[in-house]
Amino acid sequence: MSTDDLDLKEAVRTLLLLLPRVVGRVKRSPIPPELASFALAPRHLSLFAYLQFDGPMPVNELAKRLEVAPATVSLMVGELSRKGMLERREDETDRRRTIVSIAPDRAAAVENWLAASDRAWRVAMEPLTPRERRLFVDTLGAFERELSRE
Structure with a gap:
């Protein structure tokens, strides 16, 4: 083992x-001033990140990705739509589905909110x-899954 290697105990301690x-x-990453009045929380960041990176999507798909109940996402989307942060529209191919997107006049502010973490991850990765990136992402995912089992 080289001097740069960590044994399991030291790796766990460090983490x-x-x-x-x-x-x-x-948690302390500042919300851009143009979004400050919307009472946004870190839980909104994941929702915005999916919509920013992957584009508009149905409520059920957002729920699946966020690993929460569709009703939870519907409540969040309703709240954020009333505040003008998100837009909802019927799916042209299936009118029972609602497609959610970031409101165009809020897209730049949301992108700005995500930018600091995006830059930090890019520098780190x-x-x-x-x-090695795959190993890191898989390890972090395994850690999160293990925490959620308890």
């Missing part, structure tokens, strides 16, 4: 000390190989 700081910084 237990690091993760609370990371979460704290993410750029030196890694694609295989």
Whole structure:
């Protein structure tokens, strides 16, 4: 083992000390001034990220990706639509489905809110190989799944 390697105990110790700081910084990331009056929370960030990166989508698809009940997403979408953050429209191919998108006049502000984390992840991930990135993403996902089992 080289001096740069971590054994399991030291890796876990390091992550237990690091993760609370990371979460704290993410929670303190400033909401852009143009969004400050909307009482947004970190839980909204994931919803906006899916819509920003993947485009408009049905409520049920958002619920699946966010791993919450469709009713929960419907409530969030209703609240954010009333505030002018999101737009809802009927799906042209299936009128029972509602398609959700970021309101065009809020898209730049949402992109600005996501930008700091996007930049930080790009800087952190750029030196890694694609295989190392996959390992990191899979490991973080496994950690989250294990926490949710408890």
